[in-house]
Each structure stands twice: as C-alpha cells, then as structure tokens.
Amino acid sequence: MPELPEVETVRRGLDAALENAVIESVMLRRKDLRAPFPDGFARALAGRKILRVKRRAKYLVFNLDSDDAIIAHLGMSGRFLIARHPVGCEAAARSEGKHDHVVFTFKDGRALIFNDPRRFGLMTVAKKSALAAHKLFAGTGPEPLRKGFSPEYLKAALAKRKGPVKTALMDQALVAGVGNIYASEALFLAGVDPRKPSHKAADHAAKIAGAVRQVLKEAIASGGSSLRDFRHVSGEEGFFQHRFRVYGREGKSCPVCHQRIFLIRQGGRSTFFCKTCQK
C-alpha cells in the first residue's frame, strides 16, 4: 500500500490528532511484526507525551517528550486508526480485532490502533538524537519534495547505475518514498520508458525529478491511493487511485495518445506504461 503520499497522509492525521496526547498504556498483541518489538517497548512509552509526528521516507517518527522516538512502518497492509470516542476507544482497547497488533491508549480516553494483516510493518523505539544514523535511515536517499532531490543529484545518481530506471526510482537509497505505483506514474509523466537503462535515462533527470515531485504532490493532495488496505487515521479512503494515468490500467487507453497501456514485470513487480508516450 503505502508509499510516500499515503505515509504523509497518515502522518498529517496522526500529527493533528495526537499532538500533546499522553500515552497511558501500550498493548502488544504479539511479540513481533516484520521484526520483534524491542525489549521494554511498552514500558519506554507509558506516561510519555507525543510532541510531533514526522516522516522520513516511508517511516513515521513519533517524537516523544523523552529522549525517545517511536519509529513505525506500514509495510504493505498496515493501518493506524484513531478511536475518537471513549466508548469506541474502550471497546477498541479491549477488542481482539483481527490483526490489531498494537493498541495505544491515551489519558484523554482515546486509542490508537495499529492493524496489519500481512505483518510486513514494523514498530520500534530509538533515541531522537541518533535517528539519522539509525540502521533504518542510514543510507536512505534524499526526500523527493526537498531540495536535495535536484536534477543534478538525480542525473549523477542515475549515471552510476545499469539497471532499468524504474527499478532505480524504487530504490530507497536513490530517492526516499517512491514505490511501485508512483514510479510507474512518474515515468509516464516524464515520458521516459521504464525499461531504459538508468545511465541512459540520466539525460532526462530534470524531467524525471519534476515528474516525481508532481505526482507525489498530486497524490498527497488527494489523500493518497486506496487500492485495498490504505486508510486515513479516520478510516477514510484516499482517492488518487481514480487519477492513475497508467498504474493498474493494462489494456486501457493512454490518457494522452489513446494507445493501449502495457504491463510488464521488472524485478518481480508490475510496471505499467505507454509504449508511444514513453521513449
């Protein structure tokens, strides 16, 4: 599910709802997700206040009023849902909702539930002062909506690679937060063939960088894409899935030239593109 626009949508919902919320308890319904919860996870969080919720790449970072931050990843199917009403909250906290793996309760009576059927998600705690060097973030490339993701940077990064440009865009070390949907969408906007070797696509770096930024901004403005699992923290769906130009549209007509859209496999993932518009 969640690429940068979806994670950013969740971040905004969490940040707005949980600023200054004080954690009362943390219930773990199992010992691990993609990785084990660290020892003392719940204990380190109880009584702490959430200051801000930030995002780096596809990770959410909850800054606490201690030295710690919670790091969370939605994997493919993770959801954060806020139970707003005390009654709903108590029910949520007590519930054994299928795949509700973590339940935070707050002093104000609300609850935050992390639900993740596939359990590719992750939740851990780390020192705020050492986040940039944390194993999960070291080696992560620039944020695509910040200045570091410049045409010059992308040109140099692509020039060093041999693999297809679409695979390169999905590499979190090259640029943070772009996944399978938005890599296809961005290359369509840029008019670049996803099969093109990265070093040859380097000449189009400015167009590609601009397209990545454009599609991510559009998707954030639409509240992300809900194909199956993705929901806002309120439970609402995003609606950018209705705006896909190529993703999931195999055999349908290209929005620009009306030729048929093709589906190929790259690195085990589906890629959608227009052979006429993308060279």
Add this chain to the structure above:
DNA sequence: CTCGTCCCCTGGGAGC
C-alpha cells in the same frame, strides 16, 4: 559493489 531472485504474511479476486 550491483543486480536479480526469493521470501516473509494474509486476503481478495479470477478461473475452473
């Protein structure tokens, strides 16, 4: 190093 392949896990949809 970089690249491709496989795997983790559950659920939903297509096809028979």
Add this chain to the structure above:
DNA sequence: TGCTCCCAGGGGACGA
C-alpha cells in the same frame, strides 16, 4: 458454492 492459483502498495537476505 468452493477450491486453487495468483497477485498485492515493502523491504531485506541471499547468491551470482
């Protein structure tokens, strides 16, 4: 209706 197969937004561990 029910079974089997395939596929899914991510990422990390392998081996070549």
